[in-house]
Amino acid sequence: MAPARTRQFALLACALLLAAFPLVGGTFYVQLVVKVMILAIFAMSLDLLIGFTGLVSFGHAAYFGLAGYALALLGPKYEAASLWWSLPAAMAVCALFAFLTGLLVLRTRGIFFIMVTLAFAQMLFFVFHDTKLGGGSDGIYIYNKPELKLGDFALANLDKTEHFYWLVLVLMVAVYLLLARVLGSTFGRALVGIKVNEHRMQALGFPVFRYKLASYVLAGALGGLSGYLAAVQFGFVNPEILSWHQSGAVMMMVILGGMGTLYGPVLGAFAFVLLQEAFSNQAWFGAWAKHWQLAMGLFIILVAMYLPQGLAGLLQKFGRKDEAAQAEEEHG
């Protein structure tokens, strides 16, 4: 089978397995997988910047948090918001924030870009932490999950764990397919060209800045999608979701999974959450469980040293071995 076919088949199988999981899994695990899939969307959106445009943003939590606050602040307080307008609104707020900050941050490069993206995210953090706008450090509760209705007919009841699970799964698959499509287009090819050799792209006649801005805005909007879903899942927002820890965590997911592929960040999100659960398990790690970040940090360092392409690279290596073995069988 051709490698592209094999991959499509494997992805379809994974999607079907995930779709069936709520039928067998306990509530705790179903909720855990929801969290993972939301983070997978978040990590894919960051990988569009890091892995495909060459923009190492250390402030991606800004969009995760901003969308959550947008839902909490724009939605009615004691009634359910409609998903039909509140989700696009939250993503639009993020896109606008990305556009305005992008006009500035995309003029910087390298370490300066990392610092300036961090600075903008920190600014948002302090806006929500130190002012009354978003309830200060306590945050805001979202008492009602958004409604998903077609006329009077409820398409899904997001209070039900499985319904929300399937919505998140559909959106994760949609984001994957959307990004796969975008990256296969002339626009996507130009982005990767910019990542590889920005100078030459400009000399060839590409308005590099505009391409980067478009990528930055798209990544911001999709990061907002994940933040919106996280706010719905947990039912409250507080400044922690905007903190640099969050930006660092999603970057670790991208590195762990393998940047420059789309399924890498999805794998990375799964691995990150599972490792976090494992390292913070008291039965396994005793007193060390409290310091799970330490173990996670060490693990990420090892991955970065020995698996620069992340888990996706590991898969590809096995894939290639399989192909080689198959070719040998056919010829020999």
Next chain:
Amino acid sequence: MAEPILRTQELTRRFGGLVAVSKVSLELRVGEVHAVIGPNGAGKSTLTNLLSGDLPPSSGSVQLEGRDIAGLKSDRISRLGVGRSYQKTNIFLPFTVFENCRLAAQSRAPRPWRVFGNALGFADINRQAEAAMEAAGLAHRRDRVAATLSHGEQRQLEIAMCLATQPRLLLLDEPLAGMGPHESHRMVELIRKLSEGHAIMLIEHDMDAVFAVAHRLTVMVNGEVIESGTPEAVRNSPAVQLAYLGGEDNLHG
């Protein structure tokens, strides 16, 4: 004589105290290969950078078909029909030869903002990329990753990418450097052929190649033009022989 497509006046570029390009005035015409020669550090690459927009000039003007382009960004100048190659190979190493050329051709696509639709599905872009590979003699390397090419082939790719943008004016910065004799010969023939429909500024150290294709020669030393004219006139200029060549022999052999 035809109107020049590009004309510079008193073009100057300083790096701190160093004047890398000093009051250079020259004209490039369609149908003409204008060679710029001079020792290392004379300011030839810097001059190229000023014309292509890779660097803004400190002073002076650059007119492209009567329009002042001095200080415009390189992407604007490229889209106005100016293509350049780099002395130090500047390609997309992880991409295939075809993708390098396809990307170059894509920069001319009427709708660069198509976010959907497969990048490989544009017949005109693909054709342009194939034609550029063919012209530069790289068709047989179509699907090789650029990083795995020999140095000479990477130099050919450099030219192919430049051609794929379909420029009217070509700025070639030492295109033959690092090429074997076979590729060199081929490239000289290509430049000769291209000169019919293009204006070409050729920076080159290989004097045989220069005298084989150049219609006009400009000699730079320390950022300044010390002589400019027909190859015959420059060959016989005492100033050139004194300042740059240090003896007749170099120019004849």
